Amino acid sequence: MTIVSPTMSHRRAEPQATAQAPTPPPMRVAVIGAGRGGTALLDVLHQIGTIEVVGIVDKIPTAPGLRRAQELNVAVYDQVSDLIKNQRPSLVMDVTGDPTMESVLKEQVPPGTDIINGLTSRLLWLLIQHETTLQTELLHAEKLAGIGSFAAGIAHDINNPLQLILGLAENLTDETDLEAVHAQAKDIIEAVKRTTAICRDLTSYSRRTSLRPDGLISVNGKLDEAMKIARYAVALQDIEIRKHYQPDVVVKGNPDQLLHVFVNLITNAVQAMEHQGILTLETTGVDGGTQVRVSDTGSGIPPELLNRIFDPFFTTKPPGKGTGLGLYNIKNVIHHMHGTITVESQVGRGSTFTLTFPEKTGQSVEGSS
Numbered sequence: 001m002t003i004v005s006p007t008m009s010h011r012r013a014e015p016q017a018t019a020q021a022p023t024p025p026p027m028r029v030a031v032i033g034a035g036r037g038g039t040a041l042l043d044v045l046h047q048i049g050t051i052e053v054v055g056i057v058d059k060i061p062t063a064p065g066l067r068r069a070q071e072l073n074v075a076v077y078d079q080v081s082d083l084i085k086n087q088r089p090s091l092v093m094d095v096t097g098d099p100t101m102e103s104v105l106k107e108q109v110p111p112g113t114d115i116i117n118g119l120t121s122r123l124l125w126l127l128i129q130h131e132t133t134l135q136t137e138l139l140h141a142e143k144l145a146g147i148g149s150f151a152a153g154i155a156h157d158i159n160n161p162l163q164l165i166l167g168l169a170e171n172l173t174d175e176t177d178l179e180a181v182h183a184q185a186k187d188i189i190e191a192v193k194r195t196t197a198i199c200r201d202l203t204s205y206s207r208r209t210s211l212r213p214d215g216l217i218s219v220n221g222k223l224d225e226a227m228k229i230a231r232y233a234v235a236l237q238d239i240e241i242r243k244h245y246q247p248d249v250v251v252k253g254n255p256d257q258l259l260h261v262f263v264n265l266i267t268n269a270v271q272a273m274e275h276q277g278i279l280t281l282e283t284t285g286v287d288g289g290t291q292v293r294v295s296d297t298g299s300g301i302p303p304e305l306l307n308r309i310f311d312p313f314f315t316t317k318p319p320g321k322g323t324g325l326g327l328y329n330i331k332n333v334i335h336h337m338h339g340t341i342t343v344e345s346q347v348g349r350g351s352t353f354t355l356t357f358p359e360k361t362g363q364s365v366e367g368s369s
């Protein structure tokens with residue numbers, strides 16, 4: 001049987017209703033102002049299953065929140081009155097920072113509808129920013145915790161060129177033929193370059209993800225980069241790697257965060273196969289968007305755990321082996337990129353994690369290789 005977990009879709013599943021306590025209808029929220037505050041608010045509210053964002057309004061047609069709203073299928077307006085009349089929200093959140101909006105809302109909003117504005121909405125904005133900072137810190141903490149497991153792989157990869165350098169240097173002490181000296185010096189330089197490349201990859205991986213801006217990222221290049229990093233964390237000798245890449249597939253987001261997502265998914269997949277099996281990486285341009293699939297032929301996930309694997313600190317690994325933050329952070333990054341993540345799994349057969357991103361257009365592409 002194939003199981004698709006509903007909690008992993010972009011919009012979280014409604015809490016399960018019980019016979020005694022029926023689930024209340026979602027809170028209908030309207031957002032006034034589609035600048036940075038409105039956009040952030042939209043992103044956060046959209047992830048909460050008990051809230052329905054019924055519309056957003058801004059006079060400026062190019063306001064970033066209006067574009068985001070269209071991606072999320074939220075109704076867009078340029079007049080407050082139209083939004084209120086058509087959508088009948090139960091809560092209106094004003095994040096315009098415009099002092100005249102208060103009187104406009106008092107006129108337009110019918111009695112019984114709550115309004116959040118002024119200092120209250122500023123407080124909300126500060127809380128959202130704080131939450132974003134915490135998520136970034138958590139991502140970094142989890143990444144650093146994971147790097148401990150890279151030690152054996154790094155030691156192995158650095159030790160090989162070091163042994164070669166030692167052997168060549170020992171030869172050189174007795175070597176009198178100038179041509180042979182030159183050839184061995186060249187080999188030493190190549191070996192040193194290999195160790196430098198390892199250090200460069202890992203330093204760039206462990207840096208804070210907030211340092212680089214969002215941009216267009218070549219997905220195939222990022223997956224290849226992630227494979228290079230993941231091999232320090234997990235042994236890949238007996239894993240068959242199949243790549244089905246559609247050329248020129250791009251997504252918009254933070255390149256370091258996407259790399260982290262891919263490294264985590266690949267690491268999980270290989271760990272589930274107990275170092276033997278087939279890892280398949282697939283990229284496709286689907287209708288108006290991009291899909292990335294990471295599949296393994298590993299242990300699979302029991303149906304009763306499917307709803308829990310994205311929870312923070314959920315792990316089936318022995319104490320000290322996993323933080324249980326990998327998939328939780330992945331989910332946050334994907335949501336931030338306005339994508340969705342779903343999983344299909346069969347116990348004993350394997351799992352497929354599918355990431356779907358909305359369509360993006362733009363000029364410069366980072367991460368091609």
Ligand SMILES: Nc1ncnc2c1ncn2[C@@H]1O[C@H](COP(=O)(O)OP(=O)(O)OP(=O)(O)O)[C@@H](O)[C@H]1O
Pocket residue numbers: 146264268269272296298299300301309314315316317321322323324325326327328351
């Ligand atoms: N590809 C997979 N196959 C089978 N089970 C998986 C797979 N990916 C994740 N899981 C399950 O989900 C759990 C949570 O994964 P997550 O990446 O969040 O944490 P972790 O891997 O346990 O810890 P860490 O990521 O810190 O090593 C895992 O412990 C495992 O039980």
Ligand SMILES: [Mg+2]
Pocket residue numbers: 264267268322326327
């Ligand atoms: Mg993990």
